Amino acid sequence: MIGIYFSGTGNSRYCVEKFLQKCDIIANSYSIENSELLQNIHNHEDIIFGYPVQYSNVPKILKDFIIKHSTLWNGKRIFIIATMALFSGDGSGMLSRTLKKYGATTIGGLHVRMPDSIGDEKILKHSLEYNRKLVIKAEKKITEAAKKLKYGVPPKEGLGFLSHIVGLFGQRLYFINKTNVYTDKLKINAEECVVCGKCIDLCPMKNLVIKNDMIVSNGQCTMCYRCVNNCTKQAITLLGKKVVEQSNIEKYM
Known part of the structure; x- marks a missing residue:
């Protein structure tokens, strides 16, 4: 098994x-x-x-x-x-x-x-x-x-x-x-983002890349929320306009 x-x-x-x-x-x-x-x-x-x-x-x-x-x-x-x-x-x-x-x-x-x-x-x-x-x-x-x-x-x-x-x-x-298509709704706040690259490493879709010294989305987000919940500057959103709470399982153990 x-x-x-x-x-x-x-x-x-x-x-x-x-x-x-x-x-x-x-x-x-x-x-x-x-x-x-x-x-x-x-x-x-x-x-x-x-x-x-x-x-x-x-x-x-x-x-x-x-x-x-x-x-x-x-x-x-x-x-x-x-x-x-x-x-x-x-x-x-x-x-x-x-x-x-x-x-x-x-x-x-x-x-x-x-x-x-x-x-x-x-x-x-x-x-x-x-x-x-x-x-x-x-x-x-x-x-x-x-x-x-x-x-x-x-x-x-x-x-x-x-x-x-x-x-x-x-x-x-x-x-x-x-869920029938990948979404292009992921948003990165350029004023808050420090281009640390953590979200790039975490993304299972390789959807996030650096262009012109900014992190941008290629429109292939699967809505897993890894980047939103792990961004140190809370600079990434998907469905809402701002991060309310970052949630990972370790927080509740």
Whole structure:
């Protein structure tokens, strides 16, 4: 068994790693950006797959990864962990249906609420205490789910028809274009930016580059919020106009 994740601020990575620990097995987990991942997918049948839900959908970068490596999924047994701030309906179901096209079988699904990573929207923010309690609840839920998987009765959250309807009409139908394409809405405040290059190193899309002594976006943002949440000058925004809170999983441990 191995773990695979795509993670912006660490929520999905944390959940996958905790799940593997609670299964009491020795297993490694890999980001989809890891150069060793493809060989490890080839060598393992059972996979724990984690990702952050975006508008009840799969992030564009993850969809592209799965399609690009479509031959790898045939015969794999997948348990999906979908992390979210509010709800998704069928977060795990979206990934499950995509993987099924390429021969994978989904054996279970889990929806885990985690601290919100959208650092430039005040309406989504909660207190530090609230988010720390959220992480504690998440670990308890992960522990229970891991036990059920070991006993052969894994949870199947987000995989049914009703969940599909909730996800479709709850968010996805109205925001479908948000995740079908990469966005060009990322903004860098040139007056605040000191061109340290940290965001360039963190970006999974290699979307940020230096031009004319300024950091600019190439319009290929997958909305993972790494740059927004790690910019030392809080000079980067995406959905909002200013950074309200920078959120990484380590903050809530």
